[in-house]
Amino acid sequence: MPMRTATAKTTTFDNFIDGAWVPSASGDTFENRNPANTDDLVGDFQKSTAEDAAQAIDAARFAYERWRLVPAPRRAELLFRAAQLIADRKESLARDMTREMGKVLDETRGDVQ
Known part of the structure; x- marks a missing residue:
C-alpha cells in the first residue's frame, strides 16, 4: 500500500521508486475524484515528471539485474x-x-x- 499522508482535506499518494514511497520531483499533485460521484475525493496523486520516470526506469533496470539471478x-x-x-x-x-x-x-x- 502506498505511503499516505492524511490531511483534513484528503490522502496524498506517493510514487514507489527504488523501494521507497516518494513525492514527485516537481512536488506537484493532482486530485482524483470518483467519476460517479464528484463530491467523493479519492485522493491527491503525484504529478510525476520525466525525471521521476527516469529514476523509476533506472531502479527497475537495477532491480532486474538482481531479480534475474534469483x-x-x-x-x-x-x-x-x-x-x-x-x-x-x-x-x-x-x-x-x-x-x-x-x-x-x-x-x-x-x-x-
Whole structure:
C-alpha cells in the first residue's frame, strides 16, 4: 500500500521508486475524484515528471539485474505469493478501482481476477 499522508482535506499518494514511497520531483499533485460521484475525493496523486520516470526506469533496470539471478523456483514462489495477496484483497481492490475509475463493481472484480 502506498505511503499516505492524511490531511483534513484528503490522502496524498506517493510514487514507489527504488523501494521507497516518494513525492514527485516537481512536488506537484493532482486530485482524483470518483467519476460517479464528484463530491467523493479519492485522493491527491503525484504529478510525476520525466525525471521521476527516469529514476523509476533506472531502479527497475537495477532491480532486474538482481531479480534475474534469483533461481526460477524462488521467483515462482514470490510471484505466487503476490498473486495470493491480490486474491485475498480482491474485494477491497475492486472497490477502490470502482471508486477511482467509475467502473461498475462487477467489472472491476473481473479486472482484479
